[in-house]
Amino acid sequence: MKVYSIPRVFVPKKWDLAGLHGISDATLEMHFGLYEGYVKNTNLLNERLAEIRERGNAAGTDPTYADLVRGLGFEYNGMRLHELYFDNMTKRSEPVGSSRLSKALGEAYGGFDEWKNDFLAVAGMRGVGWAIAYYDTTTLEITNHWINDHENGHIAGSVPIVVLDVWEHAFIKDYKPADKDKYIEAFFANLDWKACEARLPLPSVKMSHSST
Ligand SMILES: [Fe+2]
Structure with a gap:
């Protein structure tokens, strides 16, 4: 019998970015909320995919499996890209110089x-x-x-x-x-x-x- 691991549960990250130049705090708050939606959906999809695998129905016997796997590409990247985006901003930007x-x-x-x-x-x-x-x-x-x-x-x-x-x-x-x-x-x-x-x-x- 195959053993499937419990899916990893992602936890939303937090950033202290209030006061950015030209990007309002209201935009940031809304954007953090959207990001948290991607984290939530990634976790939900991983959970549902794990259930299907657990039932042994992944290989073509559950028609939703392929759609869920494709959906994971959108949600997972939505989560990860926002983390990379917020991670590469700061209130104290310094010139790139000759680095x-x-x-x-x-x-x-x-x-x-x-x-x-x-x-x-x-x-x-x-x-x-x-x-x-x-x-x-x-x-x-x-x-x-x-x-x-x-x-x-x-x-x-x-x-x-x-x-x-x-x-x-x-x-x-x-x-x-x-x-x-x-x-x-x-x-x-x-x-x-x-x-x-x-x-x-x-x-x-x-x-x-x-x-x-
Ligand atoms: Fe975004």
């Missing part, structure tokens, strides 16, 4: 400013989703990507370095839809570059453009 991170971000684009311009272009795209600068563990470079919803477009095996929520709920209380660029500007003003750098795997990405 290991700024060099790594510029590697594939010819420079930090070029990387940032491209990230802004990705984040400014129409639709709801996420802009993510991913460290590709195969190329050892960071490249910018658009994620549709929460689950479509991730780069397999890669590490998210800079994570920006560009769903409308992230800024609609503070800016008009046409002013999304102002929200993105505010995000950069609050960006915790140190938290992003801590995500960068060691050893450092290749530095073919570096003078050292």
Whole structure:
């Protein structure tokens, strides 16, 4: 008889971000609530999937199994991406300067400013989703990507370095839809570059453009 483990229960994280530049406390409160919904739904889906496995009905005999597994991709990523997003913001943002991170971000684009311009272009795209600068563990470079919803477009095996929520709920209380660029500007003003750098795997990405 197969033994299935009890599903892990995720607990919502908390952040002390009140007072951010250009992102209101009201937006944050609403956004934390949405995030907690993803945590709740991830736990619920894991519970229901465990019940189906327990009954031995996972392999095609329970028609809801596939839908629940697909739904988990949305809820789980919704939970995790929001954690990465809130984790990479701070009330006390410091300039990225000439850090290991700024060099790594510029590697594939010819420079930090070029990387940032491209990230802004990705984040400014129409639709709801996420802009993510991913460290590709195969190329050892960071490249910018658009994620549709929460689950479509991730780069397999890669590490998210800079994570920006560009769903409308992230800024609609503070800016008009046409002013999304102002929200993105505010995000950069609050960006915790140190938290992003801590995500960068060691050893450092290749530095073919570096003078050292
Ligand atoms: Fe969000």
